[in-house]
Amino acid sequence: MTQWIENYFHQMLDEFDGPLLKNSEITIQSNHLNHIKTAHGGILMILVDVCGSLVIALKGLNHSSGVSTNINISFTNPAKEDDVLFVGAECIKFGKAMGYADIKIYNKYTRKLIAQSQHVKYIVIALKQSEKAKF
Numbered sequence: 001m002t003q004w005i006e007n008y009f010h011q012m013l014d015e016f017d018g019p020l021l022k023n024s025e026i027t028i029q030s031n032h033l034n035h036i037k038t039a040h041g042g043i044l045m046i047l048v049d050v051c052g053s054l055v056i057a058l059k060g061l062n063h064s065s066g067v068s069t070n071i072n073i074s075f076t077n078p079a080k081e082d083d084v085l086f087v088g089a090e091c092i093k094f095g096k097a098m099g100y101a102d103i104k105i106y107n108k109y110t111r112k113l114i115a116q117s118q119h120v121k122y123i124v125i126a127l128k129q130s131e132k133a134k135f
Contacts, residue, residue, distance in 0.1 A: 025108065028083045038078035039085075044115050048073055048103045051089040052119030056099035059091050062130040066099060066123035073117040077107070084108040099123045 026032075026047060034040040053065040079085055086108045093100040101119040106112065 025084060025086045028079050028081050028085065030081055033081060038080055039083070039114075041073070041075060044075070044079075044105055045071065045073060047085070047087050047105055048115070048117040048119055051087045052101035052103050052117070053121065055089040055091040055101050056094065056119075056121050056123065057126075059094040059099065060130060061123065061126045064126040064129055066121035066126040068119065069098070069122050070120040071117060072119075073115055075115050077112045077114050079107065079114050085114055094123075096127075097122065097124050 026043070028039050028043075032039050032043045048071055049068065052071070053068075057065040084107070085105050087103060087105050089101055089103045091099060091101050099121045101121075103117040103119060104113060105115045105117075107114055
């Protein structure tokens with residue numbers, strides 16, 4: 001299963017998330033900024049989606065992390081160009097149908113909370129695929 005998680009992570013990086021996320025950290029660059037020169041919420045939402053998906057998948061999924069049903073995010077402090085952010089994510093519940101993750105994004109150096117989020121995924125199909133997996 002660990003190899004699948006690593007492959008899944010790299011697949012996500014090779015697709016749309018690649019320029020943004022490496023090792024749960026991101027350095028805010030000029031192309032990540034909104035019109036008031038702070039990190040665009042969409043950039044932070046991608047971090048939430050990827051990291052929430054990974055911690056849910058680590059609970060026993062082998063081929064998919066499921067389908068997002070809800071992502072809630074609160075922005076608490078701005079991130080500016082050249083800020084380095086890190087992400088802390090935890091799967092708080094893994095049930096028969098749904099997986100739930102809490103995600104927090106911090107400024108690596110000031111330790112200020114930039115955003116906090118909850119991510120919910122429908123995992124029934126992913127669980128069925130995992131049951132069929134052979135190791």
